[in-house]
């Protein structure tokens with residue numbers, strides 16, 4: 001479903017050139033919830049941005065549903081692949097109403113039945129049509145992230161890239177958003193590639209996980225092996241141990257999937 005082979009990317013040129021991805025290989029199955037973990041700066045977000053077309057200067061091969069991705073971003077790709085960012089504040093235009101924010105992708109893609117779709121998606125993410133006339137600053141953080149999820153899914157993509165979708169939220173709200181993502185995934189047809197710092201969230205939601213360090217995939221393993229402490233790499237075991245205490249509270253509130 002999602003495949004990256006020999007994915008390399010650098011920033012800067014000459015003396016400033018710095019490579020941040022090294023031969024990244026990922027193979028995500030259709031319908032899977034796949035996790036990417038690793039310390040800050042290891043390149044997780046950069047991988048998602050290459051797939052979303054936000055970075056286009058990568059080398060290697062990327063494919064979605066067997067279709068190779070080109071460096072030129074085609075409109076169809078936006079329909080197939082959408083991304084939800086960590087900070088719902090930064091990703092919603094402050095002077096647009098929620099109705100306008102949800103309508104924009106539909107207008108760009110010339111989608112009909114916009115009114116009904118907007119109302120339906122507000123319902124599906126647990127808001128209602130009264131939210132259409134509000135502005136982002138009139139919403140809570142969790143409500144804003146619900147809008148960001150609705151905006152990402154309103155074009156009915158096949159792949160949702162999630163970049164720490166709950167880390168900017170309070171713990172109780174994090175659980176609500178994760179449970180919403182699980183419910184939307186259960187409705188079918190979606191594949192998730194999710195970056196998180198939180199192994200508790202991984203354990204509850206993901207089937208497989210790749211661990212990144214310094215721009216490379218260190219290891220890929222099933223979540224059962226991860227939870228059972230069977231990671232091969234000492235770095236993975238350290239990462240899990242370091243965050244276990246933090247994630248226990250949240251894991252209790254997230255429905256097992």
Ligand SMILES: Nc1ncnc2c1ncn2[C@@H]1O[C@H](COP(=O)(O)OP(=O)(O)OP(=O)(O)O)[C@@H](O)[C@H]1O
Pocket residue numbers: 011020038039040041042043044045046047
């Ligand atoms: N636009 C950019 N220009 C230059 N360097 C960048 C750019 N975007 C990311 N980087 C660098 O690429 C490296 C990987 O960043 P990335 O955001 O992918 O890490 P991450 O694993 O997602 O970290 P975090 O968990 O903190 O979000 C970092 O060293 C970062 O400074």
